[in-house]
Amino acid sequence: MSTFRALVVNKTDESFTVGIETLSLDDLPEGEVTIRVAYSSVNYKDGLAVIPNGKILTRYPMIPGIDLAGTVVRSTDPRFKEGDEVIATSYDIGVSHEGGFSEYARVKTDWVVPLPEGLTLKEAMALGTAGLTAALSVHELEAHDITPDKGPVLVTGATGGVGSLAVAMLAKRGYHVVASTGKETEHGYLHQLGAREIIHRQELTPEKIRPLDKRRWAGAVDPVGGKTLAYVLSTMDHGGAIAVSGLTGGTEVNTTVFPFILRGVKLLGIDSAYCPMELRRTIWKRLASDLKPDHLADITEEITLDQLPETLDLILQGKLRGRKVVNLQ
Numbered sequence: 136m137s138t139f140r141a142l143v144v145n146k147t148d149e150s151f152t153v154g155i156e157t158l159s160l161d162d163l164p165e166g167e168v169t170i171r172v173a174y175s176s177v178n179y180k181d182g183l184a185v186i187p188n189g190k191i192l193t194r195y196p197m198i199p200g201i202d203l204a205g206t207v208v209r210s211t212d213p214r215f216k217e218g219d220e221v222i223a224t225s226y227d228i229g230v231s232h233e234g235g236f237s238e239y240a241r242v243k244t245d246w247v248v249p250l251p252e253g254l255t256l257k258e259a260m261a262l263g264t265a266g267l268t269a270a271l272s273v274h275e276l277e278a279h280d281i282t283p284d285k286g287p288v289l290v291t292g293a294t295g296g297v298g299s300l301a302v303a304m305l306a307k308r309g310y311h312v313v314a315s316t317g318k319e320t321e322h323g324y325l326h327q328l329g330a331r332e333i334i335h336r337q338e339l340t341p342e343k344i345r346p347l348d349k350r351r352w353a354g355a356v357d358p359v360g361g362k363t364l365a366y367v368l369s370t371m372d373h374g375g376a377i378a379v380s381g382l383t384g385g386t387e388v389n390t391t392v393f394p395f396i397l398r399g400v401k402l403l404g405i406d407s408a409y410c411p412m413e414l415r416r417t418i419w420k421r422l423a424s425d426l427k428p429d430h431l432a433d434i435t436e437e438i439t440l441d442q443l444p445e446t447l448d449l450i451l452q453g454k455l456r457g458r459k460v461v462n463l464q
């Protein structure tokens with residue numbers, strides 16, 4: 136192999152371009168582990184990475200793609216050897232270090248997780264950062280004593296990557312899942328993943344949000360943020376917890392101290408990118424076992440490298456359902 140294909144984003148004072156290019160291994164950055172990438176996946180952050188003011192990429196040109204899974208072809212670190220199947224997600228990958236939308240990648244050993252028993256490379260990318268984030272959210276809710284007997288757990292942005300996987304994981308763990316979506320055509324999909332109730336996303340953004348409103352949820356997984364998060368905060372039950380990961384509904388949250396001081400609500404921030412390695416390995420093991428969604432194949436659609444630009448455009452428009460896995464073999 137002397138050359139390979141990758142998606143490259145470039146920005147200069149005069150232009151901004153996104154396209155497939157042919158590169159050689161010498162074009163890859165420094166790192167101990169070189170990987171023949173089998174699959175990558177599409178996350179909202181990748182959509183932001185390929186627009187001029189997305190504020191994700193820190194230098195250009197850059198290969199985006201925060202997720203990758205494949206087989207080690209060379210390692211200068213004894214922790215990995217040729218032939219090992221591995222996952223590498225987040226850290227600087229696809230941000231300031233060439234990422235997964237590429238047939239080959241070279242990364243730091245400290246970013247690499249061995250593929251856990253119970254997952255294929257394709258399944259690992261069907262999960263990807265969205266799965267890691269959904270699982271971290273469930274893990275954190277559990278750690279804050281939000282058990283299935285406590286009451287309904289809300290998932291916002293429920294047809295998206297984080298949302299779909301959170302619905303499936305919580306349902307598998309026995310929670311009464313309430314899924315919020317604006318997509319009326321996807322109710323069947325959400326019921327199939329295990330949602331017990333489906334509500335329209337507009338219900339979570341009323342004109343006026345009271346400091347405290349009727350208690351509705353024991354827990355919530357919120358990849359939407361913004362006004363939705365403000366309403367969810369005001370409608371949490373006593374001792375409830377919200378795992379907040381995203382911003383598709385906005386970055387500003389107008390709230391009061393009352394949910395925190397009168398109902399003891401906990402706001403749990405989820406950061407998949409710099410999640411410590413020990414916890415990351417624990418979560419990947421759970422993703423391969425008790426949190427592995429029963430309907431992973433139904434959540435996932437495979438695309439090619441050539442289909443990436445249009446798919447990245449669609450994720451920013453909120454038009455995708457579930458997860459897109461990029462086949463790079």
Ligand SMILES: C=CC(=O)SCCNC(=O)CCNC(=O)[C@H](O)C(C)(C)COP(=O)(O)OP(=O)(O)OC[C@H]1O[C@@H](n2cnc3c(N)ncnc32)[C@H](O)[C@@H]1OP(=O)(O)O
Nearest residue numbers: 178179180181183189190191201225264380381382407408
């Ligand atoms: C899969 C994960 C996700 O999807 S997370 C959601 C996607 N991420 C984003 O949308 C973040 C995009 N970034 C921004 O919008 C901005 O960087 C900002 C609003 C977070 C801050 O903008 P500002 O112009 O005020 O400052 P800087 O960009 O110069 O950064 C200030 C300070 O924050 C640190 N920082 C920026 N981005 C991140 C990040 N993603 N994670 C952690 N820290 C971040 C940056 O390093 C600066 O810190 P400093 O110590 O000064 O270096």
Ligand SMILES: NC(=O)C1=CN([C@@H]2O[C@H](COP(=O)(O)OP(=O)(O)OC[C@H]3O[C@@H](n4cnc5c(N)ncnc54)[C@H](O)[C@@H]3O)[C@@H](O)[C@H]2O)C=CC1
Nearest residue numbers: 178179268292295296297358380381382383384406407453
């Ligand atoms: N904190 C972390 O570590 C991580 C954060 N994220 C964030 O989580 C969010 C979701 O990421 P993905 O699942 O990859 O994206 P996605 O595009 O697959 O899902 C987003 C969902 O939000 C919905 N949505 C869009 N605009 C909305 C609005 N105004 N109100 C309500 N719902 C709206 C979409 O219809 C879609 O269902 C993003 O903001 C992303 O940046 C994702 C992964 C890791």
